[in-house]
Amino acid sequence: MKHAHQNQCLDRTERNCSEDTAKKLSTIFLKYRKDKDDLLSILQDIQDEFGYLSEEAIHLLSKEIRISENEIYGVATFYAIFRFEKPAEHRITVCMGTACYVNGADKILDEAEQKLGIKTGQTTEDGKISIGHVFCNGCCGHAPVVVVDNEVSGGWTPTKLDKTIDKLKEGSP
Amino acid sequence: MNEAAWSGAKETWKALKDSERPVIYLGVASCGRAAGALAVKGAIQSQLKSRSIDARIVDVGCIGPCFMEPLVYIQLPGGPPVVYANVTVAEASRLVDEVIDGGAHITERAIGVLADAPMWGLPRFFDHPMLAPQVRLVLRNCGLIDPTSIEHYLAMDGYLGLKNALAKTPEQVIEEVAASGLRGRGGAGFSTGMKWKLCRDAPGDVKYLICNADEGNPGTFVNRTLLEGDPHAVLEGMVIAAYAIGASLGFIYIRHEYPLVREYIHKATLDMRRIGLLGDNIMDSGFDFDIQIRTGALAFVCGEETALMASVMGHRGMPKPRPPFPATSGLWGKPTNINNTETMGTVPLVLRMGGASYAKYGIKGSSGTKTFSLGGKVRNTGCIEVPMGTPLRNIVFDIGGGVAKGKSFKAVQTGGPSGGCVPSSLIDTGVDYEKLTNLGAIMGSGGLIVMDEDTCMVDMARYFLSFTQDESCGKCVPCRIGTKRMLEILERITQGEGDVDDILRLEGLCETINKGSLCGLGQTAPNPILTTLRYFRNEYDAHIIEKRCPARTCKALMRFEILAEKCTGCDDCRGICAPGAISGEPGIPHAIDQSKCTKCGVCQDVCPPKNSAVARMDNVDREADQ
Ligand SMILES: Cc1cc2nc3c(=O)[nH]c(=O)nc-3n(C[C@H](O)[C@H](O)[C@H](O)COP(=O)(O)O)c2cc1C
Ligand code: FES
Numbered sequence: 177m178k179h180a181h182q183n184q185c186l187d188r189t190e191r192n193c194s195e196d197t198a199k200k201l202s203t204i205f206l207k208y209r210k211d212k213d214d215l216l217s218i219l220q221d222i223q224d225e226f227g228y229l230s231e232e233a234i235h236l237l238s239k240e241i242r243i244s245e246n247e248i249y250g251v252a253t254f255y256a257i258f259r260f261e262k263p264a265e266h267r268i269t270v271c272m273g274t275a276c277y278v279n280g281a282d283k284i285l286d287e288a289e290q291k292l293g294i295k296t297g298q299t300t301e302d303g304k305i306s307i308g309h310v311f312c313n314g315c316c317g318h319a320p321v322v323v324v325d326n327e328v329s330g331g332w333t334p335t336k337l338d339k340t341i342d343k344l345k346e347g348s349p
Numbered sequence: 350m351n352e353a354a355w356s357g358a359k360e361t362w363k364a365l366k367d368s369e370r371p372v373i374y375l376g377v378a379s380c381g382r383a384a385g386a387l388a389v390k391g392a393i394q395s396q397l398k399s400r401s402i403d404a405r406i407v408d409v410g411c412i413g414p415c416f417m418e419p420l421v422y423i424q425l426p427g428g429p430p431v432v433y434a435n436v437t438v439a440e441a442s443r444l445v446d447e448v449i450d451g452g453a454h455i456t457e458r459a460i461g462v463l464a465d466a467p468m469w470g471l472p473r474f475f476d477h478p479m480l481a482p483q484v485r486l487v488l489r490n491c492g493l494i495d496p497t498s499i500e501h502y503l504a505m506d507g508y509l510g511l512k513n514a515l516a517k518t519p520e521q522v523i524e525e526v527a528a529s530g531l532r533g534r535g536g537a538g539f540s541t542g543m544k545w546k547l548c549r550d551a552p553g554d555v556k557y558l559i560c561n562a563d564e565g566n567p568g569t570f571v572n573r574t575l576l577e578g579d580p581h582a583v584l585e586g587m588v589i590a591a592y593a594i595g596a597s598l599g600f601i602y603i604r605h606e607y608p609l610v611r612e613y614i615h616k617a618t619l620d621m622r623r624i625g626l627l628g629d630n631i632m633d634s635g636f637d638f639d640i641q642i643r644t645g646a647l648a649f650v651c652g653e654e655t656a657l658m659a660s661v662m663g664h665r666g667m668p669k670p671r672p673p674f675p676a677t678s679g680l681w682g683k684p685t686n687i688n689n690t691e692t693m694g695t696v697p698l699v700l701r702m703g704g705a706s707y708a709k710y711g712i713k714g715s716s717g718t719k720t721f722s723l724g725g726k727v728r729n730t731g732c733i734e735v736p737m738g739t740p741l742r743n744i745v746f747d748i749g750g751g752v753a754k755g756k757s758f759k760a761v762q763t764g765g766p767s768g769g770c771v772p773s774s775l776i777d778t779g780v781d782y783e784k785l786t787n788l789g790a791i792m793g794s795g796g797l798i799v800m801d802e803d804t805c806m807v808d809m810a811r812y813f814l815s816f817t818q819d820e821s822c823g824k825c826v827p828c829r830i831g832t833k834r835m836l837e838i839l840e841r842i843t844q845g846e847g848d849v850d851d852i853l854r855l856e857g858l859c860e861t862i863n864k865g866s867l868c869g870l871g872q873t874a875p876n877p878i879l880t881t882l883r884y885f886r887n888e889y890d891a892h893i894i895e896k897r898c899p900a901r902t903c904k905a906l907m908r909f910e911i912l913a914e915k916c917t918g919c920d921d922c923r924g925i926c927a928p929g930a931i932s933g934e935p936g937i938p939h940a941i942d943q944s945k946c947t948k949c950g951v952c953q954d955v956c957p958p959k960n961s962a963v964a965r966m967d968n969v970d971r972e973a974d975q
Binding site for chain 1: 379380382383384385415416418565566567569570573604605606607643644646647648649660662663664665666667722723725726730731732762765796799800804809812813816822925927928947949950951954955
């Protein structure tokens, strides 16, 4: 499930994709000195641009700043924010921070898992919807909070999430 | 940057207040947005446009009461802003039509005026029960000024503290801060003046400054409120701190989940550079300093100072043993001073009013005010500020309005996963560093989560341990393995599989992990367990001995039942039950098939309140029934 969809850029026959990637990457590299100290910031920029860190991007970065790929993975895997696979089309992120948990966030997460038949951290077979959780979005006054794609909103119930998932499945968010 | 900057800013502010055009202030901080503020803003804009009304819209941060969001204040020419709370998209056009176009406030819909005295039969907004007991020093501008406008900040006497500081020697600045009694607001409560002095006195030409805006404690949003409401206050504090310790470069490390903070801080630093408040020769004093922004990447441990510094330098955010302390060897081995966002935000005030005047707020040993974020099962959620020493009772019951939905109060949790739960019997304790530490809770960075009768305290301990276990960086063994063992025991207990020795095992582990861990994450990880054991031992015993969860929240120990005498057979629950566990015909009481029920509780959510036919029961009753 999580590994079900392969990132197309890895397919070495798709050179067009690589060229495009290289161009976008060099724009990012220009913003920085070629310095190890910038590694985290560069990785963040790459993920902002592409939505994840592809093997290809890490390979090019390694050549650019002369740090081994291993070392780059060492830093990237430490931080929970980094993804190494193409993200799902829609991402449901349930807040499991204290204020949300006390207000029943676990029930909302359960609902998402049951309804989609996947666990938190996984993506549906068709690559359409993924479920994740975070520990607090800083909007605790509106608990329980859910982030759908990039939009943070409050006052969720399992029933409301159920309907939202139906809409996402239909493709009209 | 000269006197004219302040007088010009004051004129701009006055022109806004005396505007001939109606002015609409919109609370668009992240919390407002989560409540739908941007949709309300869009609706207001389009209605203004369709009616060709010339009005001005000013974005402001959050004034504090998140539960009132979206908040809109409307200022008609010649009058003060009138506050409308919980504005919906549907109401937005009505406000435009009746208030802005019609020229008269809907007083029965408004909740207060932002004025010195009541008006039109409306109370002062700041007399609202949630706001009246507060003392707003740090948050004074939040929700009142446009956070993206440096002029608004200057009009509120912003950067006067910096001006005062630059007229003093760095040593005098440090003395002033020491005299204020200010202690770090990031958790440990170390004296800010002393910390600065250590860094100032450390040998070295190059020194660094860090503002910790990582705010990683779940359920805490005080730093966000300040940074989104009044970003310049924090930045001014950073420049003052840098001058005091002799730093030439500073970093603000912003939590990843706070993109709006990043945007505001970026804009603010550009404005500062433009008018000479950052860069070379700040305010013509000969002092040079600049600030860079760093973004966190979802690692709680990076709030810890040594881990944060590793992260600023682009590495894995692993903590390091101290000493050496950052004050002598921090970023790139140079003396580094690190302070919390609220600490920084307080500094300009100290330099403006003088340390001695600031020390008059609060109590001896814990001076000044502290911001808290109120959340959980409390009625009035939001960000508040009170003098140190204010009893928790006043915070929860007066400011917070007590427990929501008529339930009874059980505990208030302070300090997040490093803190503890304060039971109702100790609710008269005042908030100060030492008193809270004595209770086994801690001041922490300001998260206050209220828990009611439906919260299981054993499950809360399990919840916090699942957090710390997840966030442990794995460097030291006591934290990595210890948190896992404690979590396993707590999971067992909440599943009804605990045995009497588990308490002893927990206590032993708590001690080992507290003593043996490398950084504060592990050292404080036992606190949620220790305080719940201390104040809610009966709940542990109930789980272990009676196999019963008194709050009826631990799934393995409870079940849902439909009460036949209350169920009207409205059929709302049957269709929504995902596993299809509910049977029954419309008009006839329904029933739950326990073998199919996953205990998601959706049936209870949808059961009409007038029926309240779904009840949570102990599982032991059921076994006894059979
Ligand atoms: C695991 C852990 C997480 C922390 N998270 C934060 C945080 O999010 N914000 C913060 O200001 N301090 C945090 N701290 C405390 C910092 O290490 C440091 O003491 C603080 O930033 C110093 O600032 P102050 O003296 O102004 O309080 C954390 C400490 C630990 C051990
Ligand atoms: S706990 Fe969910 S937003 Fe803070």
